[in-house]
Amino acid sequence: MSAERESRSGLGPSSAGSADNAEPADGLRNLHELSLPDVRMRYVSVRVGPMVRPLEQSDRYEAIADLRLVDRVPEQVQVHYDTARNLYLYAWHVYRFHVVAEHQALASLEMALRLALGQRGIVDGEGAFVDPSTQGSKKRSSRPAGLSQLMSMAARLGIITNDGLTRRAQWAQRLAEERLSIEHIQFMERNDLDRMDLPDTPAIPTAEELALDWLQQFVEGLPRLRNEYAHGSQMLHANVLRTIQIVCDLINQIWSDDKVNAGSG
Known part of the structure; x- marks a missing residue:
């Protein structure tokens, strides 16, 4: 769910x-x-x-x-x-x-x-x-x-x-879904469509999405x-x-x- x-x-x-x-x-x-x-x-x-x-x-x-x-x-x-x-x-x-x-x-x-x-x-x-240098002092x-x-x-x-982040694959999957959604919107805009049937295919994370430095993003x-x-x-x-x-x-x-x-x- x-x-x-x-x-x-x-x-x-x-x-x-x-x-x-x-x-x-x-x-x-x-x-x-x-x-x-x-x-x-x-x-x-x-x-x-x-x-x-x-x-x-x-x-x-x-x-x-x-x-x-x-x-x-x-x-x-x-x-x-x-x-x-x-x-x-x-x-x-x-x-x-x-x-x-x-x-x-x-x-x-x-x-x-x-x-x-x-x-x-x-x-x-x-x-x-x-x-x-201040240890032992107040x-x-x-x-x-x-x-x-x-x-x-x-x-x-x-x-x-x-490496210690347990949800990296889940977050990469979310990035892939967001990317695919943007691609669908751009396709509709290029072809002047107001609706389209979405293909029933899952978003596949790219190597870049899977290797993203999540920790640096979080630190910033x-x-x-x-x-x-x-x-x-x-x-x-x-x-x-x-x-x-x-x-x-x-x-x-x-x-x-x-x-x-x-x-x-």
């Missing part, structure tokens, strides 16, 4: 919506409406094989329940991340919780990286990179590192790698998205599941068996 599809191919700030087009549902809910779906969820559909039907909350639950952290991840990170998962579920009732869930997930990744690098003695208790080496610096350091040390894109939220944003969209997927994959990689053993050695 396929849940709602991710329409953004990049990871930078999106202009999918803003407070300028607020809905009446964005105000405080009436008590008797708390359990009802947000009206905007009525317009989201899901494709199951050749059929398209309205999205249901059970579809969303199935998708988010699958994005679990491994047991080795510290409890404080688990709780922080599961708050993002719960926000995603409750966005069924409050549409604007989607972006709150995405922000929470990115903050969970930052927490996980800071904790993992702290366990390796690379950052101090406040998240600042350790300067060997002088701080620098300001707390942000998500961009933490991700770059983790990638440099091999704590997160492309996720901090930009995190900063957009951190400084106050009018961004509004529901396509946050892919970001939560990425965060789940990276956090699980940080606490995979080989990374944990390397960090404690």
Whole structure:
């Protein structure tokens, strides 16, 4: 079964919506409406094989329940991340919780990286990179590192790698489907068509799509998205599941068996 599809191919700030087009549902809910779906969820559909039907909350639950952290991840990170998962579920009732869930997930990744690098003695208790010349003193080496610096350091040390990403084939398949969709649109435009029968053939990822440096994209894109939220944003969209997927994959990689053993050695 396929849940709602991710329409953004990049990871930078999106202009999918803003407070300028607020809905009446964005105000405080009436008590008797708390359990009802947000009206905007009525317009989201899901494709199951050749059929398209309205999205249901059970579809969303199935998708988010699958994005679990491994047991080795510290409890404080688990709780922080599961708050993002719960926000995603409750966005069924409050549409604007989607972006709150995405922000929470990115903050969970930052927490996980800071904790993992702290366990390796690379950052101090406040998240600042350790300067060997200041060890044993009360002088701080620098300001707390942000998500961009933490991700770059983790990638440099091999704590997160492309090979450790478990959904690379799935993401490459998505790129291929987006490419094929664009090709269909361009064919229609060139031939002045207003409709066409799509061939029943799957999109095949190219060698370039399969070999894409996903980690570098994440190192560059996720901090930009995190900063957009951190400084106050009018961004509004529901396509946050892919970001939560990425965060789940990276956090699980940080606490995979080989990374944990390397960090404690």
